[in-house]
Amino acid sequence: MITVATAECFTLGKIGTTIHKIASGYEECKNHKYYNIINGNVKIISSSFIPSIEGAEKLLNLGAPSLPKCDYEYNYSKAYTEKNDLKVAHILAKGLKKSLNCNIAIATTAGVGRGGICIISDKNEYLFTTDIEGDLISKKNIIQRQKNGIDKTINKFVEILKKEYFL
Numbered sequence: 001m002i003t004v005a006t007a008e009c010f011t012l013g014k015i016g017t018t019i020h021k022i023a024s025g026y027e028e029c030k031n032h033k034y035y036n037i038i039n040g041n042v043k044i045i046s047s048s049f050i051p052s053i054e055g056a057e058k059l060l061n062l063g064a065p066s067l068p069k070c071d072y073e074y075n076y077s078k079a080y081t082e083k084n085d086l087k088v089a090h091i092l093a094k095g096l097k098k099s100l101n102c103n104i105a106i107a108t109t110a111g112v113g114r115g116g117i118c119i120i121s122d123k124n125e126y127l128f129t130t131d132i133e134g135d136l137i138s139k140k141n142i143i144q145r146q147k148n149g150i151d152k153t154i155n156k157f158v159e160i161l162k163k164e165y166f167l
Contacts, residue, residue: 002165003102004157005046007060007092009078010110010134010142014150016047019157034158037167045102050092051077060095067091072111072137079136082113086127089116093125103165106157108149111136115145117153123164126156 006016022029022038029035050056053067056078067088072079080088092107097120105120114129130152134145161167 002042002104002161003045003100004042004104004106005044005048005096005100005102006106006108007048007050007056007096008106008108009049009051010115010136010146011108011150011153012146013047013049014146015106015108015153015157016044018150018154020044020047034154037158037161041161041165041167046096046100053078056092056095060092060099062091062095066095070111074111074137077136078109079111080109080116081111082115082129085109085111085113085116086118086129087116089118090125090127093118093120096120104157104160106153108153110134110142110145110149115149117149117156119153119156119160121160121164124160126160128152128156 023042071081088109089107093105097105107118112135119126130149132145132148134141
């Protein structure tokens, strides 16, 4: 069984929840296009929504300070430029993989720009963005960016399962 963990920000834990529901055979997921690949082969060992620096550093044992200072002030959440979102997603995925010793770690974060997504498998690291420019501060396109990020990440996850785990 391939173990998976997520540390999500702008995707609000929906990637991990979606994979879990498919992997667990939830009735509403039995017609999902990836059901036959994920179900019976994957299990979620942890799926987290982590919007703050403090939460990420403590939950993932990153040590403080391990994440860059925020580029933007935004309530209690972390908010970065796209360049720093990519760095932070990578740090989060590495921390998750190390802490939980899972086969695949997925991390997402997005402030201003297309956001940052990182998937680390047993063999490779994948760092990419969504296809949607968004702005957490002004709330511009954040729902569209979120949906695109969830879909793009799950598609990439399945591509990795096929390529690296031969499913």
